[in-house]
Amino acid sequence: MGTMAYALKVFENESIVAYEYGNSPEIGAAGTFVVSKMDTKDWHVFTTSDRRREAEVTYMKLLRLLSETGEWRKGVGYNS
Numbered sequence: 001m002g003t004m005a006y007a008l009k010v011f012e013n014e015s016i017v018a019y020e021y022g023n024s025p026e027i028g029a030a031g032t033f034v035v036s037k038m039d040t041k042d043w044h045v046f047t048t049s050d051r052r053r054e055a056e057v058t059y060m061k062l063l064r065l066l067s068e069t070g071e072w073r074k075g076v077g078y079n080s
Helices: 050-070
Strands: 006-012 016-022 031-036 043-049 073-080
Touching: 006 050, 016 050, 031 050, 043 050, 050 073
Parallel strands: none
Antiparallel strands: 006 016, 006 073, 016 031, 031 043
16 A cells, blocks of 8 residues: 655744645645754654654655755655
C-alpha cells in the first residue's frame, strides 16, 4: 500500500520551521511538525491522530530539498 502525504509551511523564524501535514490539503491537517534549524535531526510531531507516517515522509523529503536548494520549501507532496 502506498503513502500519499503533503506538508505546508505555517511558521518560520531564525530558529525553527513548522509544517502542517496530512494526506491531502482538501481533507485538512493531521498534525504539525517542527524542525530545529540549528540541528535538523531535532524535530517533533504534534498530532492527535496516528498518522505520523505522513510527517516522517514529508520531513525526509523537505530535508533532501533543503540540501539541494538551501531553502525551506513552502510546501511539499509525497506519493509512493
